[in-house]
Amino acid sequence: MIMIETERLILRQITVDDWRDLQRIAGNDDVAPMTARLKSPWSEAEVKAWINDRCTPHVMGAFLAICLRDGSLVGSIGTGVDTDDQAFLGYFVGKPHWGQGIASEAMVAILDYTFTTYPIDAISASCFVDNHASLHVLDKMGFEKYGEELGLSAARLEPAQLFLYRLTRTKFESLS
Numbered sequence: 001m002i003m004i005e006t007e008r009l010i011l012r013q014i015t016v017d018d019w020r021d022l023q024r025i026a027g028n029d030d031v032a033p034m035t036a037r038l039k040s041p042w043s044e045a046e047v048k049a050w051i052n053d054r055c056t057p058h059v060m061g062a063f064l065a066i067c068l069r070d071g072s073l074v075g076s077i078g079t080g081v082d083t084d085d086q087a088f089l090g091y092f093v094g095k096p097h098w099g100q101g102i103a104s105e106a107m108v109a110i111l112d113y114t115f116t117t118y119p120i121d122a123i124s125a126s127c128f129v130d131n132h133a134s135l136h137v138l139d140k141m142g143f144e145k146y147g148e149e150l151g152l153s154a155a156r157l158e159p160a161q162l163f164l165y166r167l168t169r170t171k172f173e174s175l176s
Contacts, residue, residue: 002062004109009102011064011109014055014076018065019047021073025094032155034131035092039154054078062113066093066106077106079114079123087114089125091134103137111141112176115169122168126151129161142175143167 004011014022026032027042039046054063063078075093082088089110093103114123125143127134128151143165151162 002064002113004064004113006105006109008069009105009109010067010069010071011062011077011106012067014051014063014065016048016051018073019044019051022051022065022076023047025073025075026092028095029155030095031092033153034128034134035090035153035155036126036151037154038092061087061118062110064110066091066102074102075106077103077110079110081114081118081120087118087120087123089123098133103134104140107137107141111167111172115172120169122166125165125167126162127165128153129163135163138165141167142171144171 001013003013023042023044026035026038027040027047029040032038032040032042037050061078061080063080064076065073066075066077067073074097075091077091079087079089091103091107111123114120125138127138129135144167145163146166147164149162149164150159152159
């Protein structure tokens with residue numbers, strides 16, 4: 001079982017018991033449209049399927065709950081690694097916790113874990129162009145924009161522009 005502790009956070013495995021907190025946090029009209037797969041509203045069955053998809057033994061990487069030191073769940077962050085050793089990053093933080101550096105703190109921890117655990121050269125991320133906070137976090141973490149494309153979100157009616165980002169192992173290590 002993976003558990004990563006930072007100064008203010010505990011990143012731990014997501015369990016099916018987290019479904020209500022995740023539904024409340026991510027099934028929000030301001031959070032869900034900034035993600036690819038989350039909906040608003042987000043049904044119990046959809047949340048549990050999302051959890052199951054990220055917690056099955058065949059998935060390489062780490063999909064973790066972001067919790068404050070008091071144990072309250074405030075978001076999720078994860079990296080996945082596919083069979084071609086291509087890694088990707090995804091995350092969200094609940095609206096009441098925006099602007100507090102939680103995403104940045106969790107991201108440093110998950111990036112360090114992923115680069116230490118897997119023989120990968122880079123981690124990719126994408127971000128909708130109207131998600132200014134995440135664009136800032138990705139830039140701050142050293143991710144470099146390498147392209148744009150139209151992307152889908154289960155919580156948006158139409159495709160929207162995405163920026164594509166990549167962080168190399170070399171760049172991450174130079175910033176650490």
